[in-house]
Amino acid sequence: MANAIALLGHYFGVSIRSQLQYRASFLLNSAGQFANSCIEFLGIWALFDRFGHLAGWTFAEVAFFYGVVNCTFALADALTTGFDRFGSHYVRTGDFDRLLLRPRPTALQLAGHEFALRRVGRLLQGLIVLAWATWALDIPWDAARAGLLLLTVAGGVAFFFGLMVLQASLCFWTTESLEIMNVLTYGGVETAQYPLSIYHVAFRRVFTFVVPLGCIGYFPVVAVLGVDDPLGTGRVFQALAPLAGVAFLGLSFGVWSIGVRRYASTGS
Amino acid sequence: MPQIEVKNLAKVFRVAERRAGLAGAFRGLLDRRTREVHALAGIDFDIERGELVGYIGPNGAGKSTTIKILAGILTPTRGTCTVDGLTPWDDRRRHAARIGVVFGQRTQLWWDLPVIESFELLQRVYRVPEPLFRRNRDRMVELLRLGPLLDTPVRQLSLGQRMRADLAAALLHGPRLLFLDEPTIGLDAAAKLAMRDFVRTLNREEGVTVVLTTHDMDDIEALCERILVIGQGRILIDGGIDDLRRRVGDERVLIVDFEEPGSLAALERELHGAWLREVRVTGKRARIGFDAGAVAPAALITRVTSRFEVHDLFVEHPPIEHTVADLYAEHGEGEA
Numbered sequence: 001m002a003n004a005i006a007l008l009g010h011y012f013g014v015s016i017r018s019q020l021q022y023r024a025s026f027l028l029n030s031a032g033q034f035a036n037s038c039i040e041f042l043g044i045w046a047l048f049d050r051f052g053h054l055a056g057w058t059f060a061e062v063a064f065f066y067g068v069v070n071c072t073f074a075l076a077d078a079l080t081t082g083f084d085r086f087g088s089h090y091v092r093t094g095d096f097d098r099l100l101l102r103p104r105p106t107a108l109q110l111a112g113h114e115f116a117l118r119r120v121g122r123l124l125q126g127l128i129v130l131a132w133a134t135w136a137l138d139i140p141w142d143a144a145r146a147g148l149l150l151l152t153v154a155g156g157v158a159f160f161f162g163l164m165v166l167q168a169s170l171c172f173w174t175t176e177s178l179e180i181m182n183v184l185t186y187g188g189v190e191t192a193q194y195p196l197s198i199y200h201v202a203f204r205r206v207f208t209f210v211v212p213l214g215c216i217g218y219f220p221v222v223a224v225l226g227v228d229d230p231l232g233t234g235r236v237f238q239a240l241a242p243l244a245g246v247a248f249l250g251l252s253f254g255v256w257s258i259g260v261r262r263y264a265s266t267g268s
Numbered sequence: 269m270p271q272i273e274v275k276n277l278a279k280v281f282r283v284a285e286r287r288a289g290l291a292g293a294f295r296g297l298l299d300r301r302t303r304e305v306h307a308l309a310g311i312d313f314d315i316e317r318g319e320l321v322g323y324i325g326p327n328g329a330g331k332s333t334t335i336k337i338l339a340g341i342l343t344p345t346r347g348t349c350t351v352d353g354l355t356p357w358d359d360r361r362r363h364a365a366r367i368g369v370v371f372g373q374r375t376q377l378w379w380d381l382p383v384i385e386s387f388e389l390l391q392r393v394y395r396v397p398e399p400l401f402r403r404n405r406d407r408m409v410e411l412l413r414l415g416p417l418l419d420t421p422v423r424q425l426s427l428g429q430r431m432r433a434d435l436a437a438a439l440l441h442g443p444r445l446l447f448l449d450e451p452t453i454g455l456d457a458a459a460k461l462a463m464r465d466f467v468r469t470l471n472r473e474e475g476v477t478v479v480l481t482t483h484d485m486d487d488i489e490a491l492c493e494r495i496l497v498i499g500q501g502r503i504l505i506d507g508g509i510d511d512l513r514r515r516v517g518d519e520r521v522l523i524v525d526f527e528e529p530g531s532l533a534a535l536e537r538e539l540h541g542a543w544l545r546e547v548r549v550t551g552k553r554a555r556i557g558f559d560a561g562a563v564a565p566a567a568l569i570t571r572v573t574s575r576f577e578v579h580d581l582f583v584e585h586p587p588i589e590h591t592v593a594d595l596y597a598e599h600g601e602g603e604a
Binding site: 003006007010011014017018021094095097098100101102103104105109261264265266267 | 378393
């Protein structure tokens with residue numbers, strides 16, 4: 001495990017060096033991501049400016065939800081380029097064979113494909129929003145809150161990582177990456193930017209038990225904010241909820257290994 | 269015990285049948301028809317440590333299917349295979365740590381990185397201890413003359429340079445078995461020769477077992493004591509180059525340089541029979557193709573020298589391409 005992490009670290013070092021060779025491209029991409037996220041956030045601000053609050057939630061609270069999920073997604077996105085491009089870069093070209101020829105788990109090698117530095121644009125914007133919301137809400141930080149926030153981000157990264165693994169796994173059957181998975185990734189981010197309590201009960205169930213978006217955003221963030229959940233969940237559940245993201249990742253790796261086995265028997 | 273043991277290895281692929289036209293494509297979405305393709309129909313062979321084996325066959329004969337199974341990428345439909353006691357597809361990662369694989373058409377190096385950084389990344393991927401890595405790297409750099417290329421990004425290398433770097437990359441972890449898939453494809457003459465020299469050195473001096481697939485018969489003639497010829501998923505020949513030649517008839521060519529410009533008519537008057545394959549005359553030189561199984565070369569030479577003024581003569585084998593092409597034709601080219 002330690003060796004695997006060290007290898008991943010080396011992969012990332014190499015990847016960052018090679019991206020920095022194309023400095024203009026890196027700067028423009030990052031700036032683009034930053035601007036894109038800012039405009040999106042401006043849209044949310046405009047809504048609140050007009051309506052004041054959303055089902056009892058203030059703008060600063062929603063900004064906090066927004067900041068957490070966007071930081072989470074930016075990190076996961078940076079780590080999963082290999083999975084995102086899996087269909088076109090590995091299955092179609094047959095380059096997946098090369099990964100199978102090396103004495104390491106294929107998922108580890110794919111994670112090392114690229115550490116997408118350009119995602120710092122979205123990460124930076126998320127952090128700024130988060131910092132502002134923290135200031136505006138005057139959150140009394142302590143070890144428990146900070147720890148829970150870190151766990152939330154870790155669970156969220158695991159969840160979005162799992163989505164990308166799932167998307168890549170489907171390529172074993174379809175060859176091409178399926179756009180439909182974007183409903184869950186980008187759509188998921190959009191959804192988790194708002195408190196879960198504003199959605200219809202059917203959606204709430206789906207986002208808790210099927211695609212556990214609420215568990216890696218809403219529930220633990222409610223605990224970090226220190227407010228009562230209008231949905232009535234308790235603090236223990238809220239604090240443990242991010243583990244659903246880890247479980248989701250585990251499940252995705254299960255699907256991944258079924259896909260690898262299929263690849264090994266069909267050769268394509 | 270042989271290093272590689274292959275028994276009754278078979279691979280059946282199910283491929284979707286395509287219907288013609290746009291309407292057909294849409295029908296195919298709903299109602300898929302598949303057919304079975306027998307890429308390998310049960311093959312057997314053993315390879316001992318230190319052998320250098322050429323594995324040849326027309327496109328689609330099952331060459332790459334075999335290599336993929338031996339390398340642990342592909343699971344066979346039936347049959348067994350052990351490499352150094354491991355079943356490649358069951359023990360993929362342990363197996364992968366012990367073999368080297370080079371695909372001539374693809375690189376395993378990182379495109380944007382200097383060659384040396386790819387090597388260092390592979391060192392970590394293969395967990396090669398530093399002293400061993402340094403020894404292997406220095407040896408490869410020396411044998412493949414990579415010194416001046418180490419700091420060059422891979423995308424700036426010529427094909428020949430890239431192939432040399434790829435060979436080194438596949439050997440940094442010191443594998444005792446190397447699979448080379450079309451290693452000379454696209455290389456110029458000098459690069460081909462350098463590649464062959466290297467493979468020979470690796471095999472003779474370091475004792476690395478090499479399995480080589482190629483379409484370049486010069487590779488085979490220059491390197492391999494043993495060849496496996498595969499066609500339609502079956503091993504057609506397992507033996508030396510002589511076995512291959514015997515299999516398609518023992519054709520030779522007698523080349524004669526006359527004192528005077530030769531006459532085709534005179535030669536044809538003198539030489540006739542089922543053993544004669546072809547006679548061609550250009551200036552003072554004649555090429556006489558014949559079946560050495562039906563007429564002894566010595567007898568033919570006596571006959572020619574007794575009737576004509578001969579300045580010089582020699583007997584050669586036809587290029588092995590012809591021999592292999594004949595064999596492929598016999599077994600229906602590229603069907604499977």
